[in-house]
Amino acid sequence: MTRTSLDALPFPDGATAAAALEVATAYHSPALLNHSLRAYVWAAARGVVDGIPFDPELLYVAALFHDLGLVPEFDSHTVAFEEAGGHVAQVFAAGAGWPAERRRRLSDMIVRHMWPTVEVSLDPEGHLLNRATALEITGRDADDFPAGFRAEVLERHPRLDLAERFLVCFQSQAARKPDSSAAGSVRSGLATRMAANPLDNSA
Numbered sequence: 001m002t003r004t005s006l007d008a009l010p011f012p013d014g015a016t017a018a019a020a021l022e023v024a025t026a027y028h029s030p031a032l033l034n035h036s037l038r039a040y041v042w043a044a045a046r047g048v049v050d051g052i053p054f055d056p057e058l059l060y061v062a063a064l065f066h067d068l069g070l071v072p073e074f075d076s077h078t079v080a081f082e083e084a085g086g087h088v089a090q091v092f093a094a095g096a097g098w099p100a101e102r103r104r105r106l107s108d109m110i111v112r113h114m115w116p117t118v119e120v121s122l123d124p125e126g127h128l129l130n131r132a133t134a135l136e137i138t139g140r141d142a143d144d145f146p147a148g149f150r151a152e153v154l155e156r157h158p159r160l161d162l163a164e165r166f167l168v169c170f171q172s173q174a175a176r177k178p179d180s181s182a183a184g185s186v187r188s189g190l191a192t193r194m195a196a197n198p199l200d201n202s203a
Helices: 015-027 030-050 056-065 081-095 100-112 124-138 147-156 162-176 181-187 190-195
Strands: none
Touching: 015 030, 015 056, 015 081, 030 056, 030 124, 030 147, 030 162, 056 081, 056 100, 056 124, 081 100, 100 124, 124 190, 162 181, 162 190, 181 190
């Protein structure tokens, strides 16, 4: 991947982005908030370097809300956490005045971040978020980013106790919702993959 810098990435600065950050800050733990911010950074960096056009505001809001379904206030006992988060995001986006199609796209991105892969032709922003969250949790394709850029991102948004908190969240989801994507991840060895994440090993 061609070198880029954190400050060179596009960051939305409108009222909707500010409100999304305010909501995410209110409900996420510090570790989960930093995880969500890093997810945007990895996704935006890949989009810029790989020449994938993307909507920064849409991607930013999706990144901040993609794990809201894991927090106690929005945790659902009836649907997978990514579906619950998609519903919360749609309510937020409606309040922000987004049209129905844009709200649906936001929800779809959040649901799709748990897919094995998302084709860029289907959903460019969803593709970027999917790859960014996989990098965050298991370190997939971490070597695509130069070591200096990785260090810059981790210094700006430290990982804190993300690995411990995230695994506990997924194990809880798996126990209560055995047919969910989170349960499938746990059964397929999530703990082992997380333990080998170079982002934690280098932090």
